[in-house]
Amino acid sequence: xxxxxxxxxxxxxxxxxxxxxxxxxxxxxxxxxxxxxxxxxxxxxxxxxxxxxxxxxxxxxxxxxxxxxxxxxxxxxxxxxxxxxxxxxxxxxxxxxxxxxxxxxxxxxxxxxxxxxxxxxxxxxxxxxxxxxxxxxxxxxxxxxxxxxxxxxxxxxxxxxxxxxxxxxxxxxxxxxxxxxxxxxxxxxxxxxxxxxxxxxxxxxxxxxxxxxxxxxxxxxxxxxxxxxxxxxxxxxxxxxxxxxxxxxxxxxxxxxxxxxxxxxxxxxxxxxxxxxxxxxxxxxxxxxxxxxxxxxxxxxxxxxxxxxxxxxxxxxxxxxxxxxxxxxxxxxxxxxxxxxxxxxxxxxxxxxxxxxxxxxxxxxxxxxxxxxxxxxxxxxxxxxxxxxxxxxxxxxxxxxxxxxxxxxxxxxxxxxxxxxxxxxxxxxxxxxxxxxxxxxxxxxxxxxxxxxxxxx
Numbered sequence: 001x002x003x004x005x006x007x008x009x010x011x012x013x014x015x016x017x018x019x020x021x022x023x024x025x026x027x028x029x030x031x032x033x034x035x036x037x038x039x040x041x042x043x044x045x046x047x048x049x050x051x052x053x054x055x056x057x058x059x060x061x062x063x064x065x066x067x068x069x070x071x072x073x074x075x076x077x078x079x080x081x082x083x084x085x086x087x088x089x090x091x092x093x094x095x096x097x098x099x100x101x102x103x104x105x106x107x108x109x110x111x112x113x114x115x116x117x118x119x120x121x122x123x124x125x126x127x128x129x130x131x132x133x134x135x136x137x138x139x140x141x142x143x144x145x146x147x148x149x150x151x152x153x154x155x156x157x158x159x160x161x162x163x164x165x166x167x168x169x170x171x172x173x174x175x176x177x178x179x180x181x182x183x184x185x186x187x188x189x190x191x192x193x194x195x196x197x198x199x200x201x202x203x204x205x206x207x208x209x210x211x212x213x214x215x216x217x218x219x220x221x222x223x224x225x226x227x228x229x230x231x232x233x234x235x236x237x238x239x240x241x242x243x244x245x246x247x248x249x250x251x252x253x254x255x256x257x258x259x260x261x262x263x264x265x266x267x268x269x270x271x272x273x274x275x276x277x278x279x280x281x282x283x284x285x286x287x288x289x290x291x292x293x294x295x296x297x298x299x300x301x302x303x304x305x306x307x308x309x310x311x312x313x314x315x316x317x318x319x320x321x322x323x324x325x326x327x328x329x330x331x332x333x334x335x336x337x338x339x340x341x342x343x344x345x346x347x348x349x350x351x352x353x354x355x356x357x358x359x360x361x362x363x364x365x366x367x368x369x370x371x372x373x374x375x376x377x378x379x380x381x382x383x384x385x386x387x388x389x390x391x392x393x394x395x396x397x398x399x400x401x402x403x404x405x406x407x408x409x410x411x412x413x414x415x416x417x418x419x420x421x422x423x424x425x426x427x428x429x430x431x432x433x434x435x436x437x438x439x440x441x442x443x444x445x446x447x448x449x450x451x452x453x454x455x456x457x
Contacts, residue, residue, distance in 0.1 A: 014420075014439030014450060016408075016427030022273055022280040022456040028262035030055040031288045032445055033177070034205050034318065036105045038258050039063050040113050040185070041209060043072035045085035047255035052080045054260055057417075057445040062101035062125075066110060069094055088188060088252060093119040097157065100125040102373065102444055105178055108137045111160060112182030115146045116189025116250070118163040123156060128373050128415065130156045137182045140170045144186055144194075167192035167249070174368075175341040177202040180245070184210065184217070187247035196245045197222075200338045203292040207245060208317040213256055216248040241338055261288035261320040265345040266446045268296050269421045272349045273453065274325040275305050276356060276429045282456060284323040285311075295342030296350060297323070303330040303357060332359030332402065340365045347397075348422040351380045354400040355389040356429070363397035373444070374414035383411050383423055387430060408432035417444040424453060 035055035040063065042049035054060060064074060071092035073084040086092070091114060100106040100123060107123050114121055124130060135154040142148050145166050149159040167190045170183055180196055184206050187194035210217045222242040267284045274282040288294075289309060301307050306328045312321040330353060335343075343350065347366055354361035369376040381393035386409045390401035408430040413420040420442050427434030442449040 012438055012440050014424070014436040016424050016434040016436065018430060018432075019273075019277050019428040019457055020279065022277045022282055022428075024456045025283045025285065026270055026452055026456065028267045028270070028284055028287060029057070029446060029448070030260035031205075031263040032057060032059060032265070033105065033203060034209070034260050034288065035060045036063050036103075036109060037181070037205055037209050038260060039067060039083065040109060041213065041253070042083035042255065043067040043070065043085050044088045044113060045253050045255045046087050047085060049083045049085065049255040050080055050257045051083065052257075052259040054081055055263060055445070056447055058101060058443045058447070059103035059106065059445060062099070062103045063106045063110075066098045066100060066106060069098060070114075083255075085255060088250075089116060091117045091119065094121070097122040097124045100129060102126050102129055104129060104132055107156060107158065108134070108178040108182050109185060111137055111141060111146075111148075111158060112185035114160065115141055115144065115162040115186035116165055118161065120159070120161045123158040123160070125156060132156075132371055134158055136174065136176060137179050140168060140179070140183050141186055143170070144168050144190060146186070162189070165190040167194040169195040169197075171197045172199060175200050175202050177204075177206075177341075181206040184245065184247055187249050188215070188251040190249040193246055193248045198243050198245070200241045200341060201243050201292055202341045203290065205290070205318070208290075210247070212258075212317040213253050215251050215253060217245065219243060219245040258316050261315060261318055262286045263445070264288050264290075264293045264297070267323060268346045269349055269425055269449075270452070270456070271297065271300075271307065271323060271325045272353055273425045273428055273456070275300065275328050275330070275353065276425065278327050280325070280327050282325050284325070286320055287323045289319040289321045291319070292342055295339050296346040299333065299335065299339065299343065299350075300330070300353070303333055304328050305330060330357035332357045332361040334362045336362075336364035336397075344368060345418060348376055348380050348418045349425060351384065351391070351398055351400060352422050352426045354398075355384060355391070355402045355404050355406060355426075357402045359402065361400045361402065363400075364394065365396055367396040372416065372418070374416040374419060376416065376419065379412065379414050379416065379419050380422070383419070384426075386410070387426060387434075406430040408434040410435050411437065413438045413441055415441045417442045417446070421446070421449055424450070
């Protein structure tokens with residue numbers, strides 16, 4: 001049985017019934033993070049680019065729509081998208097707001113991409129997007145010479161005018177791939193070397209793509225000299241968590257060809273379903289296996305999950321592989337610190353899995369979840385309590401006791417795609433029917449999610 005992630009119409013309310021078995025092969029849509037970056041770099045290139053396997057979600061369409069407003073031209077051919085770029089300084093001017101929809105990646109990265117333009121742009125989005133903090137990206141871009149105005153609350157609409165940029169040396173106070181990427185994209189228009197220092201490694205798709213395009217970027221870990229107790233050797237070297245990334249601008253680049261691997265954040269929900277449902281055997285081919293993106297799968301393996309990677313290879317600088325998952329009993333873990341930025345999008349489904357793990361799972365250092373499409377900490381806790389789980393909401397995460405039987409109930413998604421998908425999976429192992437109040441929100445990242453899930457039954 002093979003299912004695809006083609007968009008399908010779904011009713012807003014979705015009822016989930018328990019499953020006894022899940023089996024089959026699923027082709028996961030292209031990685032959302034990589035798709036955003038490929039579209040932006042293709043739009044800023046000289047000449048035509050061809051991108052295969054772009055993500056299918058509404059967030060990707062938001063990026064494409066905005067880039068079309070800025071002068072890029074798109075042509076679809078089967079699973080390929082042809083993009084005619086405008087060059088890094090050829091962006092069209094528009095006085096109308098550029099609508100980024102629900103996509104924080106679109107808005108934050110676009111602010112960096114447009115930083116070298118002297119035109120005035122207004123970046124905005126839906127009610128969820130304009131409630132999210134934007135000062136983290138506005139401040140470093142302002143230091144590079146971009147004039148940026150936000151609301152008094154530090155949110156979008158973001159009104160910007162760039163132009164002649166100066167390089168910067170930026171230390172990220174909070175690990176954020178979006179902020180880092182915005183600075184690196186702005187650095188392509190700056191005159192000189194821009195340096196970004198991140199406290200822990202975050203997803204590095206921007207660095208990989210820029211390197212793949214031959215642009216002058218380097219990314220290195222910081223090597224520390226530490227004292228030792230050995231009298232024969234006073235010090236030794238140690239590799240730290242900190243990374244230093246540099247870009248030398250200004251840069252130009254030509255059109256390119258790129259194949260986008262499957263999205264591991266989307267794959268995580270189907271993998272979780274295979275772990276929880278008895279007699280499951282699910283294969284997910286061509287998944288992005290970038291080390292900064294597969295922290296959840298490594299964590300689940302340590303908890304006892306039966307996860308295998310097969311046919312590993314490198315495509316366009318990104319590691320890929322086929323993910324094979326089956327049912328398993330999980331043991332609780334404490335999850336915090338440097339792993340959190342690598343699994344931030346998967347934490348809602350990890351919370352669902354934790355309800356079936358033996359012991360108490362404690363997840364900390366995830367306060368960023370309160371500023372996503374919803375307050376994911378509160379929504380996950382409230383919905384799992386309704387299902388009968390033993391969960392406590394912490395300021396920056398949860399404490400979850402398991403294993404606990406779940407009961408079907410009405411789920412409040414908050415219009416958040418990750419919440420809807422996580423509780424669709426929870427419904428597969430709940431006693432009775434689970435009802436999601438807004439199933440359409442999955443279109444943000446995976447429009448065909450429910451068809452794909454049904455295809456495994």
